Amino acid sequence: MATWIRSWMNGDEKQGEENELSGGNQDAHVPSAEELRQKRLERLATLQTSNSNEQIPIPTPAPISVPKEKQINKQQIHQEVPIAAPQPVVKQPVVKKKSLKRNPLHDVLSRILQVTLTPPGTNEYVYCQVVGDTINGENLSEIMYMRLISEDATISTLKYLFDVYQRSRMEGNNLLETELNVMKSLLDMTINYSVTCLLEPEMFPTPTTSTPLEDFDSIVRHPTPSTQSFLELVAQGLETQGGVAAVGRIVGPIFQKLVSEIFLGTQSLLAVEVWAPPMQTIGSLVRIKSFATVFVNMPGFLLTPPLNGRRLQDATALGILLRLSTDSPDPAIKDMFSNITKRTRNDVDKSLRNLRNELKFVHNLVTDIFKCLLKAGPVCKERVLAWLSQALEVNQEMAKENPNPALTSTAGMLINLSVVLLRLCGPFLPPTSTKHSLIDPTFLRASPNPIFPSDSTKLVQATDQITTTSKKLTDFNFITQCFYLTVECLHLGPIATMGKYMRLMRQLSYVQNLMTTRQEPQIQMQFDAMVTAKMIMDAKLLMPEFLHELVRFILLSADVVNRICLDRDGKSISSPLTLPLITHEQELLVPFVPEHIVEDIVNSLLFVARLAPQELGSFSFDNLLNMALIFLSSPQLIRSPHLRAKMSECLFEICLPPQESEDRPTLGLPSAVNALTENRVAQQHLAPCLLALYGDVEQTGFYEKLEHRYNIACLLKYLWKCRAHKPAFLLISQNQPAFVKFAHGLMNHINSLLTDALTNLPEIKALQEEAQSPQWGLLDQSVQEQKQSLLQEKERTVTSSLQLANETIHMMSYLTSEIQAPFLMPELEDRLVGMLNSVLVKLAGPRGLELKVANPETYKFRPKIMLREVVETILHFSDIQSFQTAVASNGLYDPTVYRKCLHILQRTQLIPPPAIASFENLTDTVEAIHASIAKDDQVFDDAPEEFMDPLLWQLMKEPVTLPSGYIVDKSTITQHLMNDATDPFTRAPLTLDQLVPNAELKSKIDEWIAAQRRQE
Known part of the structure; x- marks a missing residue:
C-alpha cells in the first residue's frame, strides 16, 4: 500500500518537506493560555480592521446540487433551505429592556450571528455588550469579533462560521440594496475568519471534541446547498493568505483519508454505502481548482517503481477509484448467478441490472472526477495525462492471450477507464461534429511513441527512409491525446476481454455438448462455473450505453484510418475516393500505424454484431465499407492476409441480408446493406476485390480459409444479383492474370472440399452404424468416448466443407452463365474440365452409394442440387468444340458416369427438358471424340x-x-x-x-x- 496511506492510518500526518502540498506539523513553542489569548486578540483586531478595507471578492461557484450562482441577491437568499440554529449555553437570565422598534436588518443579523444585544436573561442567543441596541453595518465587525472570541459557546468556531455563511445566504427578505451590502460584508468576514481558523486554529477557542481540520472534514463530507460555494471561497482565501502550501496543508490530509477509506473499506462493487460517500466527496472537492491541484500532487498519485498494472490499480489514487468492478473478489457477485440453470430469466436479468446500475454509478462518479481534474489547469491536466500514459504502459501485458494477473490491472478496471475515456471523447464522436477533424494522425510518427509500444506490429514494414518526430503527448491538442489514449485503452481492456469472452463461449459450447453424453457431477459443476463467469462478464462488457459509445468511437477510428491511407499527413479528405491507391505506402503514415488499430475496429464490430446487434441499428457504415475497400483493393497497405480476410467477415456479418446465407445467420442492417449496394466505389471495386481475396485467404490456415471463403462466396452471390455490381464481374473477367488466378483457386478449392467431405462421409456412416450395433455396448467407456469424439470431429469437418462446397459450386454455375471465355484459356480449360469430371465421378460414379448417410441435410450434403449445378456449368460450354475435346481427353472422363448422370436427370427432372436434351447431345458427342482420341493415343505412344x-x-x-x-x-x-x-x-x-x-x-x-x- 502507498506510503501516504500508511502514514495516515498510523496517525502521522507529517509528510516531510519534500512535498509542501501534503501538509504536516512542525515542532513549535507551546504557548500559555494567556499568550494564546493575547495573540488571538491581536490577530482578530487586525482582521477586524482589514475586513472594512480589504474584502475577499466572492466568486460565482457552482454547488453540486443547486444551479450556478451569478451574485448574492434577494431572490437567491430566499431560495436556500433554513438551517436549524445551534443551542448555545445561556449564562444567566436576562432582564428584558423596554421593547424598542427595530429595523429588519437587525433581526436578520441577530438570527444569522445567533447573538443578542439584550443583557442576559431568557434569550437563547449569545449576549454581546456593545454601545446601542441595534446590529448594523457600523458595529457588525465588532459583534462578529466578540462572538468569535467568546469561550462560552459550545459549537466549534469553524462550524459556527459555516452556519453563519449558510444563514447569510438564506436571509435578507425585504432588505434594501444598502442593507444587502452589509450582508455582503458579513460573508466576507465569515470567509476570512474561516481561513484564519484553519490556518491558525490557536487563534480561536476550540472545544475538546474536534479540531478545525476535523470540522472542515465534516463540512466536506456532509454537503448542503451552500457547501460548494463555501469551499470555493475558503480555497481562494487559503491561497491568498498562505499560498498553495496552505491549501495542501488543509486539504491534503482529507484527500489521503478519503482515498484510504476507499482502499481499505472494500473491493466489492456491491458495498455502495462504503465506497460511494468518500468518492462523492472527492468529486465535490476536485471541482475547486486549487483543491484539484493538491489531489494530483499527493504522494503516490503517479506510480513509482516497481511499475506494473497491479500496483497502479492498488497504489495510486485514480487506480483505487477505478478498480471497483465485477472483477472484485466478492462471493456475493458470484452468488447472484449461482444455480443459474434453475432460475428464471427475469431473476437473472434483475441481477444483471443491479450490477450494471452499480457500475454506472462508479462510471458517473469517476468520470466527473476526471473531467474536473482535466479542467483544473495545466498542472492538473499534465499530471492526469501522465497517469493515463502510465496506466497504458504498465498494462501492455493485457494484449497477450494469457496475461499474468500479478502484473496487470483487472479487465474491469481497464473497462472502467475505457468508459471514462469514451465519455471524454463524447464531444467529437458524433458524425455531425467537425471537431474530429482536429485529430492529428501525425501523432503516430512520434518516436518513442508516448502511447503505443515500439515493438507493436505495424500495418506494413517501415523502411529506413521514413522520418520520425520526437514529440511528447502534451505537444498535441487534447482531442488528439484523448483519441489515441482511448484507442490503446480499448485495445488493452474491452477488446482484449471480448477475445476472452468468445473463447469462453466456445468452451461453454463444448462442455454443454459433453453434458449430453456424460451425466457427471463434475461436468455440471464446471458448466455452472463457466456460466457464472459468462454472466459476470456480460454485466461489464455488454452494457448497452458502453457498446453504443464504443461503436461510435470505432466508426470514427475507421474514418481516421481512411484519412491516414489517403493523405500523407492524414488530413481531412475532400476529393472522391479513387481506387486502387497509387501513392507508395512509405510516403504515407501507414508504416507507423499499429496493426491492432485496424484489427480492433473489425473485431469489436464483429463482437457487437453477434452479441448485441441491436446496438448497431442507428449507425451508418460508409466509413467501414470505405476502409475495407481501401485495404482490399490496395493490399500493399496491409501485410496481414488474416486481417484482410477479417474485413470480408465483417462485411458478411453486418452488410449481407440474412436470406443470402441460409447456413450462417447474418445481421444485414438496412443501413449497411444500402451502403454495400449503393456505394459507387463499392459497385466498381468490391466484387473484384473479393474475387482476389478468395485466393489470398489460402494463407490463413485450413479451417480459417473455409470460413473466409464461405463468407466471400455469399457476398459475391449477393453482389452478382445486384445490377449495379454486375459490370465489375465482367470487367475483372477481362483482366486475365487476376481472373485466371481466382478461377484456378476456385476450381482447386471445389476439388479439395469435395474430396475431404466425401471421403469422410463413408467413415461417418460406419461410425453411426457401429454406435447402433449390439457390439457398441461391449466396448469400454473410454473407447466409446474416443469413437464418439472422432465422429463429432468428422461431422464438424464435413459440415464446414460441404457448406462451402455448396456455395462454391453455385458460384461456378452463375459465373459461367455469363462469363465463359476466360475459362477456355489453355491454362484454365483443362483445369475446369478436370474439376467438373471429378465432381461427376464422386456423385454418380461407382462409389456413389457409399455417400448415403442418415440425415444428409444435417451435414449440408445436398447431392441433387450439387449435381444440377455442375451439369448447368457443363451446359454453359456444351456447344464449344474445344471444351468437348477437353472433356473427352481428360483423364477423369468416364462415359458410363455421363450416361448415369443423364439417366438421373431424366428420372428426376432436375433441369428443364431442353437442358436434358442438350446434355444428352453433349454426352453422345464427347463419347465419339473420346473414341477418336483413343486411336490417336495409340499412334502417339511412341512419340520422341x-x-x-x-x-x-x-x-x-x-x-x-x-x-x-x-x-x-x-x-x-x-x-x-x-x-x-x-x-x-x-x-x-x-x-x-x-x-x-x-x-x-x-x-x-x-x-x-x-x-x-x-x-x-
Missing part, C-alpha cells in the same frame, strides 16, 4: 522423348523454355505457377512473363503429328 512434357509426360502442344533451360508445355507450367511461383526444376523464382515460346520445337511436334496421321 523431346516432344513429351517432362512433368506430366504427355505430348506438348505449346512448348516453352524456362530461364533454367528446361522445356515444358505452357499449360503445365502455368498451372504450376498458380500454386508455386518457382521453377519446378531449380526452385528459383519464376513468373509467366519469363516463359519463352519454343517455336522451333512446336513446329517439329506439329510436323510429326501430321506425319503420323497421314500414315493411318
